[in-house]
Amino acid sequence: MELSPSLHRIGNDVIAAYLVVTPDGVTVVDAGLAGHWHDLVAELKALGLSLADVKGLVLTHGDGDHIGFAERLHRETGAPIYVHAADAARAKGARSRRTRSRR
Structure with a gap:
């Protein structure tokens, strides 16, 4: 969905x-x-672009609803993934100490 010509x-x-x-x-x-x-x-195709046009991915934080296709994008295109150091482990699927203690 186009929000503006570049977004x-x-x-x-x-x-x-x-x-x-x-x-x-x-x-x-x-x-x-x-x-x-x-x-x-599909959106890239509609714009006349392809996965090869993706130059990078910025993750605002490491929640599961933000990291969905990140690994696949990196694997298939080599595009770098940028995430704040404080969220890097979480974005890679590591559970926090707090989450583990609830078991």
Whole structure:
């Protein structure tokens, strides 16, 4: 969904990812859910672009509804993933000490 000529949204009403389109390529902000992968590919195609045009992914934080297709995007395109150091382990799936103690 086009929000402006250089900003597009994919996902649903609750969980979304954003594509920032510039002449240098596309930066994806957040990766929604894993199932949003197909939305990403479709939106790129609608813009006349492909996965090869994605230059990077910025994760605003490491929650599961933000990291969905991140690993797949990196694996298939080599695009770097940027996340704050404080959220890096969480984005990679590590559980916090607090979460483990609830078991």
